[in-house]
Amino acid sequence: MSVSLPPWATDVFGKQAPIVQTSLGQALRKMQANAQAAHEQTDSNTNHTYGMARWQNQFERPRDELKDLPGATAVKPFRFSFELMLVGRGLIYPFRYSETIADVRTTRIPKESRLIRELFTFAPAPKHVQGAFDLGVEAPALPSEPRGGLTRLPQGTQLILVPFACNASELLAAYWGIAALGENRHLEWATDPVALTLPPAVISYGTRLTSIPEQATGETRKHTGFAEGSEPTLTLSSRTPSEQPRDIPPLTETEPDEDQTSEDDATH
Template sequence: MSVHVPPWAANVLGKAAPLVQVGLGQALRNMQANAQAAHEQSDSQTKHTFGMSRWENQFQRVQDELKDLPDATAVRPYRFPFDLMLVGRGLIYPYKYAETTVDVRKARGPKESELIRELFSFAPPTRHVQDALDIDWDVSAPQPEPRGGLANLPEGTRLILVPFACNASELLAAFWGIAALGTERHLEWVTEPAPLTVPKTVTSHGTRLSTIPAQASVESQHTGFAEGSEPTLTLSSRGSSERLRGIPPLTEAEPVQDQTSEDDATH
């Protein structure tokens, strides 16, 4: 099958560009199928199950399709639950931009978060920053410092966005391209967002419950609180150095900064 690859993709991804282009289309088809299956199995009147499954699958299915390509590496951002795929110099980030058919060039980028700011440090500068550089203005806005797996990416890595539109009924459109993140989440496309071909065939449809797990026999079931084995409680003592320095005991975990705040994760 002949695949037309945009010049920018060949430059960033190298010889793997046609395989990445085909793999992304297949990954999004599988994502939609898995999310719809989860929604059907939940028998829910809301779309929360679809949205959560779709959000997980948009990363996991991309990894499935691209992980065996030459020069492909899985990268885990700081405190993010999924891997992103790096192929050649291209760091791939899929996200949902709409639930209806709208012009992707007018759609906003992903919801702002620490992760998104770190990812866009691998994107081209915005126009106003580039204009300031061209006329020697002082551009002193602090740049985010990539953490986790992003901190180890090679120089020259470029963020590739994979925006798609979908809802619980269908996958409407999918694109890929390179853009800078402007004000109020407006994207400044450096390349024309190229449409991805999404196949009709699903190559992975998730895992369905095909057999009923073995149930406990009546004799072995516990019917009262006084029956069964007693629970165990593991205690650990504080170190002597902490007691001498008067450090209070830690009773709650430190708050974790949200790295997964994509605004469409439950829709």
Template sequence: MSGSVSPWATDVFGKQAPAVHLLLGQALRNMQANAQAAQEQADSRTNHTYGASRWQNQFERVQDELTDLPGAVPVHPFGFPFELMLVGRGLIYPFLYSKTKADVRTARIPHESRLVKELFTFAPEPKHLQDAFDFGLEGTAVMAEPRGGLATVPQGTRLVLVPFACNASELLEAHWGIAALGEGRHLQWATAPEPLVLPHTVTAHESRLTSVPKQSAASGRRHTSFAEGSQPSLTLSSRATTDRLLDVPPQSEPETAEDRASEDDATH
């Protein structure tokens, strides 16, 4: 399988390139299976559950698949809830580019967030074509200084994009490659985006709850009935003689003492 990856992949991932290629496809298959299972369990009329689960799984399942590769390191970007995987010199960023089959060469990054700007500091410089209306003013693109775990990755790290297309019904396709971030969030591919193999089977890396665990025996627990509970303590007080003479009805509870303090007292 080593001959199935391009030279750029070998240059970035080293001898792990074929394994990364295969495991990324497996991770996306697991992502889709988990997201569909969550949607089915939610029994919802919308696909919100699928979308939220898919977003989480696209990062966590990649980490599951790649974590045992020699030299694989999780990287935690600042303020991001998930970790990205660094294998060799390749920092892997999976993202949804379409909910239908579409030409990945026209793909756009969904959101140009601070994280995206930090990630693309590890990507090639975008091409800029000067036109008749460009009077030498500085471009509007702002490069963000990497923070958190991204500030610790070695020099020479390359951002490897993994765009995939899927919806609540099926996983359609996935690719990988290296690209610059151009205007309007369009990707300028430095390498031809190559398809990933998407297996039909699903793998699991940890046990999942399939039944309710056996509860402890009833003999080991003592359920106290109401009659067996401790008696409440009662405060008894005799009625004043004047109350009895004036036929004042007895009180079962003491009156709440009126709070005579005010906020103004703190200033005096």
């Protein structure tokens, strides 16, 4: 299906708008293929593996497709596991809006996290902001000041949303457009969301494991037992003069690094 290029896309991405449009369609097709492959490999009765693989690939595949474009930059939001791509003036944010065929014009952002608040500082302002007098009580608002890589975005950056619908069986639809974050996570579209062209199949799937490596047999297995292998090298730490009188034994292994992993601001 041939889809025309919306005027705002040329304004945001310049001459690279057509290739950005095509690349996003390819990226989402690869996302679906990877997620389905992971699901099939686990032979699971649930969709947990598909969901995790889809969530990861919805950010990594657009990065792979767009990273070599002139001027394209990978942007890492604060405490977010993945990078978002900035091409021209457009910061691209893909997300799943439905598991079934649904009207994208009535969609909502899945979760209003602090990350989402930060991203939408690069979007148009909503027409109506719900205040304390609307509810009768004053609810604390999430901070929205950009952090991390978002602080280095150039002035005039525009958030480009890429909502898509999919499930473990198929990729149903995908769109792109510009919207404000309205009440109750509803999107107020500043542009009409335009359907992305989705290729019928993966164009370039990349490197995958297609065969099991040759296993050791016969003579190659002769000296692979634990007792016959080479002795491991131990890292010893000498005791200081102050430790020796206190009978403190020497360390036989290095201390593990402190785990620096933190939770993401977005959900799967």
